[in-house]
Amino acid sequence: MMDVPSSNQSHPPCQPWAVQNGWSSDTPAGPLCNPLPHLQQLSLGSASNQNPSCNHLQASGHYSKSRIAAFSTRTNPHHRVQHVSNDDHSVQQSVPDAHVLSRAPPTGQERNIPPCSLPYMNEETQHFNPQEMPHYSPPNPYQAVDPSFCSQHTYRSLLNQPQSPAHNHLPASPSRVDPQLNYSQQPAYDAVNLGSFVGYNEAPASPRAPIQQQPLWSVAAISKGSINTAALDHNLTPQSSNADSRYGLNPELLPSAVKVMAEDRAEWEGKSFISEHFSRLPPLPTTPCVVEDGGNVSPLAIRSVTYCVPCDGLTALLSRLPLGALVTPFSKQIACEKPIPLCRDTDCVLGCRFCGAAMCPAMGWQDCGQRFYCPFCGKFSEVPWQQYQPTKGVEGVRVDKDKRPELSMGSYEILNSEKGEPAALLLAMDVSSSALRGGHLEFVAQQIQTLLASLNREGHPSSDIRVGLMTYDSRIHLYDLSPELSRPRMLVITETEDLQLPMREGLLVSLKDCKESIDSVLQLIPRFSAECGDSSGPPIELPVKAGLAVLQGLKCPGKLVIFHTASLIETGHTNSSSGFFGTNKPKSIFQPSEKAISLAKECISQGCGVHMFVLSQQDVGGAWPGHIPYLTGGALHTYSYLQGELDRECFSTDLQRIAELDTGYKAELRIFVSKDLRVSGCYGLFVPGSNPGHITMATLDWRTTLAVELAHSKALDETRGAAIQVVLSYTSQTGERRIRVHTLTLRCSRHLQDTFRNYQAETLLTFYCKKMYCAVLERPLQELREELQTDVTEALASYRKHCCSSSVSAGQLVLPQFLRALPVYVNSLRKSEVLLPGLRSSVHQRLQQRCRVLGLDTCCTVRHFYPLLLPLLPSVDSSSPPNREGALRCTGSSLESRGLYLVHAPFSVLLWVGTQVPACTLVELFNASCFSSLPSGETNLPALESRLSLSVRSLISSLNSEVPYSRKLVVVKQGDTCEEALQRHLVEDKSPNGGASYADFLYHLHINSEVRPMQEGGVFGYVVSLRLCALCPPEGVIE
Incomplete structure (x- = not known):
């Protein structure tokens, strides 16, 4: 498999890798079956400009220096974009927009480098001694091996290993770009470009296609000259990072999700999307756009996975992509x-x-x-x-x-004539001995009073809401809030197994009629004494059953908000269907107990949504209380005893959102x-x-x-x-x-290409996420990760076979136009904490993350798996304030030591500070005199009047309004121990939990999409040679 789980999983231990470059320092015990070729065999041309004579040269894999020089005189040392028209087969060339990140060395410096011998490095790196390289013998690609033994898992298992957080170093500065490089056009018959960088091509449409073909973005083969052979000189030293690829890929040249989003925003800026009959592709979910209903539903309500459905099941199966919405x-x-x-x-x-x-x-x-x-x-x-x-x-x-x-x-x-009971708001507070000792009951009571006061103001839509209050320890305390009473009455229920309400009237009263009564009770609650409290605390199901009984007695739906402080315990026997006792189903920590499911079904039938605030932190041992809240449309909010001011602010914000949420x-x-x-x-x-x-x-x-x-x-x-x-x-x-x-x-x-051209990567990511996160209840995690990779691999192989023109060579990865970002999304999903647990991820954290992500909409799901990385300091040629339009790729190479960067995800917001940030900037934003005096961790930015402080705080406030949960700003200093929190969000790099980098994952997708048909006996009827290539994207489209 591609990702190797961390040590807390029950898998056989893997061989540790060297610290600096990720390669083993020991010689393998025997030869490995590795279908990866040497660089002598890499395809050398681009897809749309190869002729038979050039293919013959590629197949040989050996060239003399004279022949290389001869070809170099005819070839342009720079890449280009080509488009071949279906009508006249003319070649159109355009100048690419992206920058070239490295220059190719002279052709006389080319060497035969095994792809698994050195990490990729830029030309202007440090020096190194070749004698210090690990003694690793690359396998022979020509070795005769039984095809059944050459499975994709043989080489896929070598892709990644878990890393220690101490070895994950963020680069101090990004790769430098030369924006002044010139690009010149070249005749179409120049098929082999030995001195070029990467050949970027817009592949032509197939003349056999019955319809006009979609532009095909092919990743062309890299030439020998484009592999940075300067690393072999004895004057250089290898420098590795989490984004470096083992197979010689420059991560900066791979398809960029950031650019895909930016292109879509530019296309729809100032426009409206009209959802007409037989709707076309809508804007991406991350693109804000006004939608006009023209007879078809808005994509905000229903977003189809593909906007062109295959006519028959065979065509749908051939696409290897899901069909749904x-x-x-x-x-x-x-x-x-x-x-x-x-x-x-x-x-x-x-x-x-x-x-x-x-x-x-x-x-x-x-x-x-x-x-x-x-x-x-x-x-x-x-x-x-x-x-x-x-x-x-x-x-x-x-x-x-x-x-x-x-x-x-x-x-x-449609508004029905029959009207039911209005919804109610029921508040339940834990007053057990542990809650009374905790000391924060007074704060919770004050926050409830503030909430009810805001709801009771004139003109508020919830001013007439019915409100109820109850407290609990090992017993249930109900309160009669009838306005006819001079003061509230408390009713104590000691029989909690079979709850019977002694009365119904007065338990839920209109807020404007009971506001004073509730305030008087809330003032007395912190003064309660633990008369008969159990040290273990009440079970988490007790307040749910009590609140449900109140709503059932009054026959109304509502929200049940629980403030729980005691230890998290669960009553009853473990569910037999949970996979641990009396069943052959796979064991899973994500499966709720039978008692939780039964209680959730009762809440569903009554329309009771449970929201739980857990005010104690207990990640080790104890029951997880989140199953019932999330299965009823509510949520679980956890706080560490409300110790700091930030926890208290988050508590107040979350409580206000729950009460006011439509x-x-x-x-x-x-x-x-x-x-x-x-x-x-x-x-x-x-x-x-x-x-x-x-x-x-x-x-x-x-x-x-x-x-x-x-x-x-x-x-x-x-x-x-x-x-x-x-x-x-x-x-x-x-x-x-x-x-x-x-x-x-x-x-x-009926045409497969129409189906492919109407898929969107963001929609597929959300669909895969919800499907896989639901499948963890019954299936092993490794199986799900492999299924994700297999689905994408087979889809690319099918697209290559059935939708590409004949000019696409075996050494090219071809991606549909709107699925360019799919590999980076799927890789981020595969190595998420839910599917690939890390060293420091607890069971409760993984359970919480799974349920929270399942509850997200499409836009927030994309932001979770590919966060927004924003530079906060203006560039030299720009004085504009920080905004989300200048997003960067989620990789460590995007971070400069002289910069400030904001990372925005649905559940976290981080501010990374480089070591060389000017002192004046630190004063303007943090009111800190120097980098060493700047505190790291959870913090609030000081309210300063500087331009930078105002713009950054405004940006963070705007981003916070778009997420469903309150977040605490975390300041991450470069080189600090809390950088691991940032590394989880740099999804294009290798993850701390052992997840593969984007470059390595994309390389293996390409390998598998070409090798798989031969291993499976030609399932797609497609046979290619092993002249595989290092991957780079089509210039002018992807980078």
């Missing part, structure tokens, strides 16, 4: 967008009476509007005479289409798809049922996102396309029962 049914519109139209149920045209699908623009009208065709079941339904309207035109459009949102809009909402209760989600498709799976934070197309949830908010997987049952009609409808039925805060309908129509195609 990301559903955010309760999504909200931005300020400048029109709100979702609302209509009454008595005024709406009824939907299909056979399958239950709601009326939408995808319905086809016939017989002058007397009946309509349902694409979700393929049947015709009659229209009631009260709702009949004639049709017009050849398309059979009803004359009242523009007046009815259900006929013209991709999203609309929430849907007792939610029921139904998913309809075209009659020739079916819902094969649904992944997210919910208790799964027997039907993946029917989901029930206790609560949901605008970030709740599910991944829906689809499969073919029959071949789709290319003329009708495909349709997906999501019908959400929920209860609002005021008790209104509403139905929100989202409908997405997609076009279909």
